[in-house]
Amino acid sequence: MEVKKRNTKIITTIGPSCENVIDEVLRYSDVVRINLAHSFQSVEKYVNMIEGKVPILMDLPGSKLRIKNTNEINVKKGEIVKFGKDLKVDDEFYRLVENEDIVTIGDGDVKLKIRKTDNNIIGIALNSGIIYPRRGLSIPKELPYGVTEEDIKILEKVSKLEPDFIGISFVTSKEDIRKIRDILGSKVWIVSKIERKESLNNLKEIGRESDALMIARGDLGLEVGLPNLPFVQKYIIKVGDSIGKPVILATQVLESMISSPIPERAEVTDISNSIHYGVDAILLSDETAIGNFPLQVLKMLDMLIKGIESQYTSMKLPNKISNVMDSIYFSTITALKLSKARLIVIYSPSGKGAIRLSKLKPKVPILALVDKELERKLSLCYGIYTVKIDKKFENTDDIIKNSRMLAIDLGLAKKNDYIIITTEDSSSIGNLLKIEKII
Numbered sequence: 001m002e003v004k005k006r007n008t009k010i011i012t013t014i015g016p017s018c019e020n021v022i023d024e025v026l027r028y029s030d031v032v033r034i035n036l037a038h039s040f041q042s043v044e045k046y047v048n049m050i051e052g053k054v055p056i057l058m059d060l061p062g063s064k065l066r067i068k069n070t071n072e073i074n075v076k077k078g079e080i081v082k083f084g085k086d087l088k089v090d091d092e093f094y095r096l097v098e099n100e101d102i103v104t105i106g107d108g109d110v111k112l113k114i115r116k117t118d119n120n121i122i123g124i125a126l127n128s129g130i131i132y133p134r135r136g137l138s139i140p141k142e143l144p145y146g147v148t149e150e151d152i153k154i155l156e157k158v159s160k161l162e163p164d165f166i167g168i169s170f171v172t173s174k175e176d177i178r179k180i181r182d183i184l185g186s187k188v189w190i191v192s193k194i195e196r197k198e199s200l201n202n203l204k205e206i207g208r209e210s211d212a213l214m215i216a217r218g219d220l221g222l223e224v225g226l227p228n229l230p231f232v233q234k235y236i237i238k239v240g241d242s243i244g245k246p247v248i249l250a251t252q253v254l255e256s257m258i259s260s261p262i263p264e265r266a267e268v269t270d271i272s273n274s275i276h277y278g279v280d281a282i283l284l285s286d287e288t289a290i291g292n293f294p295l296q297v298l299k300m301l302d303m304l305i306k307g308i309e310s311q312y313t314s315m316k317l318p319n320k321i322s323n324v325m326d327s328i329y330f331s332t333i334t335a336l337k338l339s340k341a342r343l344i345v346i347y348s349p350s351g352k353g354a355i356r357l358s359k360l361k362p363k364v365p366i367l368a369l370v371d372k373e374l375e376r377k378l379s380l381c382y383g384i385y386t387v388k389i390d391k392k393f394e395n396t397d398d399i400i401k402n403s404r405m406l407a408i409d410l411g412l413a414k415k416n417d418y419i420i421i422t423t424e425d426s427s428s429i430g431n432l433l434k435i436e437k438i439i
């Protein structure tokens, strides 16, 4: 376990651009994402390249229409694109699309106006742009969202590779999550990608059934309309906070760095605002999968997060304390502020206490002593680094002694530093809050 001197986590989508620099990519990543919509053929290769060094999130494709071309197509405004000839698409598209429909490619890269005759379908480009391989295709029709049969087939194959997380695209209800949970059991964490109005309407029940939420801004932006996206983003973070589930920010985080070694100012400000609102992790997609500067992007995001976090002073103290455990977590944050401790250690076999603390956004790392199955999962959460518990602790003295040793051994505290030691609700141990000086 390596503590990275930043609290907000980085998730890297792996793709062709990462292959030659994989060791450095892994050094900067807290989680690696394999997007099965693009990398199903390479999934074993990628799992072997990662060698268990970093937890893996495998993202199921979901019911999204996609372009089948493997080449890029450059289109000019007003140009005609012939479906089936220039542009090969999923069969379902031909059944659903109607004359005059406006079709959006990718997250809005190119829009086409459809002209449909008995013999063929053409699209007239409404703007100039590039149509990239395997991009999504949005049409103004309701598709049967949720988990598809194809997702289940893919899942049965990839689950043998033991992913740490599975991402479900276009989740609409808790039933979608249960379908996946029935196959995987509870050992694999389920990340629900929020990208439909239905998923927003059912967000709390979806959140409770999932282990983490993803703000999938690409499809979500098309679905809710761009002016609503900032508010929806804040809403998802708020729900994640209230139910104690980590929230991932995704899409167009450093989009300009696909083709430029430096980011746009607006991207930096968006990252800063998102950290301030309380996301746990930030996901890079095309930037690292197919971009020209995968390592520069990772180094830039790492540097930006560290710089931005160092400027924020406010930890989130709850307005209302309604139970004993919250009073302990609240006191932990207050004690942290006043003692200038360098570290929080929490005995949290279930992970729940560690997540609750992380939602209060302490400025120091949280070292969570957790059950074996959670060791890799909590790397998604703001500020949490884990050590698995090999033996159950007997009492609070045992926890204090071990916490002190771990903090020193892992280089997280040295002589004369203070650390704060606490526990989650545990009938066998009792409650604890200790401000401990390393001597």
Ligand SMILES: Nc1ncnc2c1ncn2[C@@H]1O[C@H](COP(=O)(O)OP(=O)(O)OP(=O)(O)O)[C@@H](O)[C@H]1O
Binding pocket: 013, 014, 015, 016, 035, 037, 038, 039, 059, 060, 061, 064, 132, 133, 134, 135, 136, 169, 218, 219, 251, 285, 286, 289, 290
């Ligand atoms: N492994 C890969 N190989 C090739 N291209 C990739 C790969 N991963 C991502 N891409 C490209 O980067 C783009 C953005 O990546 P992202 O993972 O957000 O995909 P997406 O198509 O938006 O998928 P989804 O909506 O299912 O997450 C993709 O549309 C694709 O063009």
Ligand SMILES: CC(=O)C(=O)O
Binding pocket: 193, 195, 215, 216, 217, 218, 219, 220, 250, 251
């Ligand atoms: C990540 C993703 O699926 C999206 O932004 O739509």
